[in-house]
Amino acid sequence: MMAKLMFHGDAEHSRIFPTTSIGNIPLAVEDGKSDKSDMDDSTFRNRIADRLAEIGRNPFEAARRGGLERSFIVDILTAKKKSVRGQNLAKLAKALDTTVEHLLGEPPVKSSGKPSLALTNAPLVEVKVAGIVEAGAFREAPWFSDEDEPATVATTRDRDFPEVQLVAFDVGGDSMNALKPRPILPGDRVICLDFEDLRGRLPLRDGMVVVVEQTLDGGHHREWSVKQIELYEDRTEFHPRSTNKAHKPIVVPRVLARDPSEEDNRQVKILAIVRRIENEVPLF
Incomplete structure (x- = not known):
């Protein structure tokens, strides 16, 4: 049959x-055509920099954890990289212990970088x-x-x-x-x-x-x-x-x-x- x-x-x-x-x-x-961020807006870069400071992680270690190229996050912070799309945006969220939604404008989930029990605001x-x-x-x-x-x-x-x-x-x-x-x-x-x-x-x-x-x-x-x-x-x-x-x-x-x-x-x-x-x- x-x-x-x-x-x-x-x-x-x-x-x-x-x-x-x-x-x-x-x-x-x-490559997805949705879930993209416009790097011409410095707000996005500032959000990434603030998130790195919150979790106490340098951009190279964060990129490694997210499965990204070593200079990926540094290129964003220095405005060398102008856009992030599709799966790379999801990997970036993973690198920063947050979500795509938060990267695109919602308040990120705060974390000390160490395993803990906490209520989510998602x-x-x-x-x-x-x-x-x-x-x-x-x-x-x-x-x-x-x-x-x-x-x-x-x-x-x-x-x-x-x-x-x-x-x-x-x-x-x-x-x-x-x-x-x-x-x-x-x-x-x-x-x-x-x-x-x-x-x-x-x-x-x-x-x-x-x-x-x-x-x-x-x-x-x-x-x-x-x-x-x-x-x-x-x-x-x-x-x-x-x-x-x-x-x-x-x-x-x-x-x-x-x-x-x-x-x-x-x-x-x-x-x-x-x-x-x-x-x-x-x-x-």
């Missing part, structure tokens, strides 16, 4: 994806809990059944993509109980970047953990599950990481057959990219 890979489209603001091969999804690093956003992710569990799609209004959870925006919509899923089943370095267990909640809202700014990579949907019977039944991506030249594979060998990967060829057989009624699409795993320890 051949799977069709689909991804979110903009048509009619729906969550139904137009059919496409995975070759149409960006797989290489691209704003919280309301995120919908879309449903349960559980490999092998095909459920009736919501447009064919009555479902309650989804629950919501308050959380902070994503550090690297603060402008992208978040979505949450509750985890059932054991299909990712052997994921490394941290397993995803039944009862966990995953906080994810909405794949549609990313609009190609975060290319797929080997090792990414994603939420995928499979549909059967013309979309009447669907399965949501968490998988880890393996990229190959001619295909993309979505793998469970489990001690339960009953769970199998989903294999999607890059080039799809033009005339699939009548039995080929399964469609696969990426819903979200997993960024955080949360759980609560019961009090009683």
Whole structure:
């Protein structure tokens, strides 16, 4: 059985994806056109200098911690570097123990540079809990059944993509109980970047953990599950990481057959990219 890979489209603001091969999804690093800072404004340079003083870190050590070139921050402070874009802005925030939002104008989180417990002043956003992710569990799609209004959870925006919509899923089943370095267990909640809202700014990579949907019977039944991506030249594979060998990967060829057989009624699409795993320890 051949799977069709689909991804979110903009048509009619729906969550139904137009059919496409995975070759149409960006797989290489691209510089984002958003999250940029204008170095012609000395306020940004002053903010960086003040932040370095607050955490007691020199610009070379900060650049090393953020995974930047050694002179990167010095070049900003001396106005040699005129702009910072995309992933470099996220790395700069990491180098300064703060967030992209704070670098772009919000008050930074103060830190002594040493591990400590502190309340964050980062704003919280309301995120919908879309449903349960559980490999092998095909459920009736919501447009064919009555479902309650989804629950919501308050959380902070994503550090690297603060402008992208978040979505949450509750985890059932054991299909990712052997994921490394941290397993995803039944009862966990995953906080994810909405794949549609990313609009190609975060290319797929080997090792990414994603939420995928499979549909059967013309979309009447669907399965949501968490998988880890393996990229190959001619295909993309979505793998469970489990001690339960009953769970199998989903294999999607890059080039799809033009005339699939009548039995080929399964469609696969990426819903979200997993960024955080949360759980609560019961009090009683």
